[in-house]
Amino acid sequence: MPQVAIVMPKMSMTMTEGELLVWHVNVGDVINAGDVVCEVATDKIDMEVEATASGTVVSLHGEPGDVMEVGTPLIMVDAEADDLLAGIFDAPAAPAEEVVAPAAVEPTAVVEAVPAANATVEKILATPKAKATAQELRVDIARAVPTGTDGVVTTADVQKLAASALSENRGLDKRLKTRLAIARAIEASADIPAFSMSFAMHITGQPINDATQRTATYALAWARTLRAFPELHANWNSGAPESFADVALAVSVMAAHGVVTPVVSIPAHDDSGFAAQLEAIINEASNGRIALEYLKSSTSGFAELGAWPVTAASGILIRPQSTSIAVGRAHITDEGAYTLPFTITADHRLSDPADVALLATEFARELHS
DSSP states (O other): OOEEEEEOOOOSTTOOEEEEEEESOOTTOEEOTTOEEEEEEOSSOEEEEEOSSOEEEEEEOOOTTOEEETTOEEEEEEESSOOTTTTGGGOOSSOOOOOOOOOOOOOOOOOOOOOTTOHHHHHSOBOHHHHHHHHHHTOOGGGSOOOSGGGOBOHHHHHHHHHHHHHHHHHHHHHHHHHHHHHHHHHHTTTSOEEEEEEEEEEESOOOOOHHHHHHHHHHHHHHHHHHOTTTSEEEETTEEEEOSSEEEEEOEEETTEEEOOEEEEOSSOOTTOHHHHHHHHHHHHTTOOOGGGOSOOSEEEEEOTTTTOSOOOOOOOTTOOEEEEEOOOEEEETTEEEEEEEEEEETTTOOHHHHHHHHHHHHHHHOO
């Protein structure tokens, strides 16, 4: 039987590495394609990694806590058949000029060390073992909540403090990883000659109150707008434009550790029944769960910011995107109508201000009830 690798998958457009959290298989286990084999912390969320081949686990590569680059083998399997999915998740949605950003240095969590035998520590009521444990775990024993008799800090109190500190640092690290990923995306897109235009369009009908339904409705309207102007929904590749065959929207969704962007391919013809599926994808992403099929390259960016009093927000273009839109909070102007602010960002090599004005007009027309 051929021996194939299950690799660290690319779980977002900006992901370059992931942290191995826990194994769910052992050497000698028989697995099937689709089984969860491990969990990985990406630059934004924690994800389950599924097997891309069936067979017997021959070896595991890495220990929990190891940071591994995308494409690095995680598991070697004596496969029942060739791994037909190998590398599929790294394929771009369309030909694009590849720009490789410098690898970011993994941030190291710093936990405050205990000063050696200073006066403050000496005055703290704590058992000798608790003080020794604080030194070993490098936490400030003065921050421990005492539970012992007469306010004495116990070993358990110190261990609880250390666990809390690690949890806090992990949350900070995940946010920092998110910001680093965004920074890499900005650096990689810095040479795109993008410009932005903001609009306040008068829309007939009533604004949508439910945030998920609102996001899905606006996203579908934007997809239809792009299909109406294929010459503007394109990629500037090697000095010439190439229109995208499909609309693949990177939909920004707020999750626990920042914004995540599932990439959703919008049906080309009848998308009227797709809204419910799109809402389900958005809800899953807000809870930190994105299926691998929604982690790929996108043709346009979309952000719905109606939960905040936003009137304009310029987006960035992540290759191979040539457009993005950020929609702000609607304001009711009179009975049966509202004003919707939004900002469109476009690649100046493919669009000029008149083109973007056409996109804005079409987007508003799609929203009229």
